Amino acid sequence: MPHVFHRHTRHTYPLAVKxxxxxxxxxxxxxxxxxxxxxAVSCLxxxxxxxxxxIKDQLDKLPYAHTSFFxxxxxxxxxxxxxxxxxxxxxxxxxxxxxxxxNESAMKLARQYFVEIGQPQRRRFIARWQxxxxxxxxxxxxxxxxxxxxxxxxxxxxxxxxxPCFAFREKPSQESEEDYGRRxxxxxxxxxxxxxxxxxxxxxxxxxxxxTSGAVTPVPGYFKRIREICDKYGVLLIxxxxxxxxxxxxxLFACEQEGIAPDLLTCAKGLGAxxxxxxxxLVSGNIYDAVSAGTGFFQHGFTYIGHPTSxxxxxxxxxxxxxxxxxxxxxxxxxxxxxxxxxxFGHHPHVADIRGRGLFIGVELVADRETLEPFAPAxxxxxxIKSQAMARGLMCYPGGGTLxxxxxxxxxxxxxxxxxxxxxxHIAKVLGEAVDAAIADLPEEYRARVPGAE
Numbered sequence: 001m002p003h004v005f006h007r008h009t010r011h012t013y014p015l016a017v018k019x020x021x022x023x024x025x026x027x028x029x030x031x032x033x034x035x036x037x038x039x040a041v042s043c044l045x046x047x048x049x050x051x052x053x054x055i056k057d058q059l060d061k062l063p064y065a066h067t068s069f070f071x072x073x074x075x076x077x078x079x080x081x082x083x084x085x086x087x088x089x090x091x092x093x094x095x096x097x098x099x100x101x102x103n104e105s106a107m108k109l110a111r112q113y114f115v116e117i118g119q120p121q122r123r124r125f126i127a128r129w130q131x132x133x134x135x136x137x138x139x140x141x142x143x144x145x146x147x148x149x150x151x152x153x154x155x156x157x158x159x160x161x162x163x164p165c166f167a168f169r170e171k172p173s174q175e176s177e178e179d180y181g182r183r184x185x186x187x188x189x190x191x192x193x194x195x196x197x198x199x200x201x202x203x204x205x206x207x208x209x210x211x212t213s214g215a216v217t218p219v220p221g222y223f224k225r226i227r228e229i230c231d232k233y234g235v236l237l238i239x240x241x242x243x244x245x246x247x248x249x250x251x252l253f254a255c256e257q258e259g260i261a262p263d264l265l266t267c268a269k270g271l272g273a274x275x276x277x278x279x280x281x282l283v284s285g286n287i288y289d290a291v292s293a294g295t296g297f298f299q300h301g302f303t304y305i306g307h308p309t310s311x312x313x314x315x316x317x318x319x320x321x322x323x324x325x326x327x328x329x330x331x332x333x334x335x336x337x338x339x340x341x342x343x344x345f346g347h348h349p350h351v352a353d354i355r356g357r358g359l360f361i362g363v364e365l366v367a368d369r370e371t372l373e374p375f376a377p378a379x380x381x382x383x384x385i386k387s388q389a390m391a392r393g394l395m396c397y398p399g400g401g402t403l404x405x406x407x408x409x410x411x412x413x414x415x416x417x418x419x420x421x422x423x424x425x426h427i428a429k430v431l432g433e434a435v436d437a438a439i440a441d442l443p444e445e446y447r448a449r450v451p452g453a454e
Contacts, residue, residue, distance in 0.1 A: 014390075019046020022416050022423055024395070032390065033415075035427045036397035040210065040243045040360070040414035041274040043326075044317055051275045054316035058309045067306045074311035081318055082282065085252055087261035091285035094298070095278065095306045099242030099268035100134025102279035103204070106264045107138050108300050110202045110236045113287045116294035122201045126191050126235075130164040130405070132212045133204060133240050142204050145212045146405030160195060162187040164209065165218045168353050168364075169372075169403060181222035189229045202236035202263070203229075207254035210243035213402050214362025214410030215355055223258040236263040236287075242279065243360075246270030247321055247417060250331040250358035257357070263287060273317045276310040326417040333419050334358040340428035350439055359417060364402060365409040365435070374408040377401070379446040381438060382409040388434035388441075396431060411435075 006013060014026040022045050023031045034042055044051060058074060065072055079093040094109070096102050107125060114122040127133070129144035140149060141156035144164070149156065163170070163184055171180040192200050203226065209216040230237040239262040244254045246267050251257055253265065264287070268279030291298060304310070321327065338354060338361060345351035345363065352366040365382070367375045375381045382398035389396050402408030415427065 021045045021047060022419055030393060032393050032395050033423060033426055033430075034395045035389075035413050035415045035431070036395050037269075037414045037416055038274060038395075039269065039397060040248060040412070041269040043247060043270040043417045044273040044275075044320060045416040045418050046274075048273075048275075048317075048320060050320050051273065051313055051316045055275060055309060055313050058312035062308050064304075064308060066303070067301075072306065072308040072311070074308045074315055075306040078311045078315040078318070081315060082280065086282055087253060087255060087265070089261050089263075089284045089286075090265060090282040092283045092288045094281040094283060095311060096268075096280065096302055097277045097304045097307070097310070098134075098279045099240075099266065100136045100139050100279075101302060102242060102266035102268055102281045103133045103139040103142065103238075103240055104136045105281045105300060106238050106266050107142065107202070107204070109281065109283065109287065109291075109298060110238065110264060112299060113236070113290050114201060116290045119198070121198055124158070124160065124195050124199050125201055126160045126162060126188060126195070126203045128164045128205055129161045130166065130213045130216075131206055131209060131240075133206075134242070143212075144405075145401070147401050160191050162191050164213065164216065165222050166209075166213060166216050167219050168216075168355065171219075177219040178221050181219040182225050185222050185225035185229065188226060189232075192229070192233050192235060197233040197235070200233065200235050202238050204238040204240060206240045206242075206244060207258065208244035208249055208357060208360060210360075211397060211399055211412055214364060214399055214412050215357070215360045216362065217355060217357055218258065223255065223260050227260045230263075238262060238264045238266070240266050242266055242268045243414075246318075247327050247330055248358055248360045248414060249356075250327060250334060252327065254357075271317070272310060272314040275317065276307070276313040277304075278307070278310040278314050321417065324418075329419075330358045330417050333415075333421075333424055334361070336421065337361060337413070337415075337419075337424040337427065340424060341431075344428050344432040345435075348435070350435070356413075359413070359415055359419070361413045363411045363413070363431070363435075365411070374403060376446055377406055379442055381442070382411065384438035384441065385409075385411055385431075385434050388437045389431060392430050392434060394427065394430040394434065396434075 017027050018025040127142045131144040133139040133143040141159045144161050263284045265282040272278040341354050353364040382400045386398040397412040399410045402410045
């Protein structure tokens with residue numbers, strides 16, 4: 001009788017027993033090409049010997065030491081590595097165990113900063129719809145994923161939400177990308193004024209939106225305007241790069257490609273590549289100095305912050321990425337994968353958009369390519385595609401509610417940075433088969449929505 005509380009109580013999962021590069025192997029010996037890195041986590045694949053050895057070596061030295069008593073060499077070395085490469089102004093790193101904790105920490109630190117500098121009336125955050133920042137209550141409140149929020153709405157703090165920057169769906173054809181970007185960025189200024197500038201702590205946004213909408217990139221100039229607005233009203237800019245950061249989009253930090261620096265930046269997933277649980281909040285010198293000059297301590301903490309073994313694993317991951325030139329491979333293979341997907345789906349009647357950066361690619365599905373009408377939510381096409389892909393030995397990350405939290409389907413691809421030509425070719429081929437099979441297998445009540453269906 002199993003005793004694990006699985007994510008879905010009525011689903012039977014294959015038993016994973018081994019990792020082999022870009023593959024996960026189950027107990028029956030079946031191999032699955034991990035085209036999503038799990039949840040955009042496994043950027044080095046599943047069995048890199050250097051990282052595994054770093055974990056073993058650290059366990060031999062010091063598995064754990066609580067940070068109320070000690071610091072440790074791996075956390076100090078990893079922080080130095082990150083800050084040397086971070087956007088200008090970020091000077092300190094607060095290590096946690098994952099993305100939700102990183103965003104929760106960023107929000108609490110942002111609040112404490114304003115208390116420390118004598119502005120305790122600042123108590124509100126602004127975020128965007130169609131975003132995701134984690135499953136702890138504060139991070140969930142900031143998130144704009146309605147499906148994840150609905151059950152817990154009565155428990156959430158009041159966070160204001162503005163529209164996303166989703167040009168494919170929201171930009172009128174006659175409007176330039178730059179004009180659109182400024183218009184939707186100016187929604188932030190309007191909401192700051194609506195709430196009262198003196199009450200707003202910060203604005204939190206994913207640099208490239210991940211699982212909620214499927215690798216939605218900002219239009220040129222959007223984040224530069226966001227930065228201007230935050231500076232104008234003294235509002236902190238928090239960039240969530242839990243999924244899109246640490247090389248996933250082709251640069252170590254996704255905001256490098258936007259030409260801006262945030263006040264706080266969160267990362268996780270690709271930081272440790274899944275070899276150990278770790279996340280981080282990178283903090284500007286101004287915020288750190290305010291706390292240091294005030295109370296002198298962050299009124300916050302978790303048992304496993306700065307965990308030596310996790311930090312040793314993450315440092316090894318980051319060093320391998322540099323030594324093996326994997327950011328270049330992300331850019332090269334990301335471009336190749338997009339070309340292959342366009343070749344396979346470019347004229348597909350039910351694929352509306354292929355988007356993203358680097359090895360972070362979203363494929364949006366529609367019932368009608370001309371009108372962009374989505375499939376009926378009850379059809380759960382995204383889940384059907386995942387099932388068909390798994391049956392064929394391919395892992396992909398499905399998403400529903402792409403448009404507004406209820407309607408729309410997409411598939412997110414985020415394969416390991418070590419993928420080669422044969423892997424991306426296989427991904428495009430098998431995903432094509434899975435999409436076609438899932439649509440062909442739709443029940444009759446949903447088939448009627450598909451143009452040309454009998």
